[in-house]
Amino acid sequence: MDPAVGAVLVIVVFPSALPYRLGNGPLTVLPAGAAGVLLNLITVFTATPTILTGHACTLSRLIGGAVVIGGVIITDAPSFHRRTTSQEQAAAQLELEIARERVTDSVAERRATGKDLGGLRRTLTDAQIRTLLRRVGGSARSGQTGAGRLR
Template sequence: MSGGRASRPQLDKAMAALEDGDTLVITTLDRLGRSTQNMLAFAETLRSRGVGLRVLNLGGGDVDTATPMGSMVFTVLAALAQMELEIKRERITDSVAKRRAAGKDLGGRRQTFTDSQIRNALRLIEGGEPATQVARDLGMSRATLYRRIRELPVPTAGVPLSQGASGNCATAPQS
């Protein structure tokens, strides 16, 4: 579970199971919390309960927060983990801003196309445009375009869609 969430049921379960003399093992320090202050408070809670802490990406060594040296090492590492997270956020924000400025795709849910847009694409194909190019211009695969053409509702005049010359798509009657 992410260290960025305030409520972490699995961590709460693990904490409830810990007893004096146990060691809590985590993969990376940033999984424990997102701020130095948060991680130091967590370490103090572990120390007060007599529980050790082991961070695997630090070479598997125990960070004994009960000793002054271990506490200092943990504090420095917690600060570094917070700094790393903040640098990562800056990079992501910068990358999104650059992609947005360049008009590039930001990911997310793909746009949906109206039946009217699909009919216009069909007219282009019937007019001799390659289906692959029409689909690419719309930002979809040729197979998706053909599927959407087949799914077009029957025109309101009650005239059924006829089978196209290629046999791969249905065509609407010409107006």
């Protein structure tokens, strides 16, 4: 095989297809944020075939690879993830209960004073009843229904 073709295949497989395939696999079991951190390993996958093909392994490559791998480990380590304390959970629950109570009190107050709550009205006005009767009566006389007009 021509060395140029082999080089192109190595570039296609190691720094392109392989890292993206390995990066998409964790998306089935991890949240996107946690799986996205693994995409930082693309640089490591790019350097690996270079070293395997006999090119010099310099100190800067080793340090760079160690920094990337260390960053991925630190980011994905559970001990570094922020945990919600029981006090924070209790405060959030209290805020939710207060918000619900305000909504409930507001609705009860508006109902007691007869104010409009929005949405559908509980009663129909005389004008609305006349309009409905006229529409129903007009459809029945002409023999057309709502479905008949759509055809």
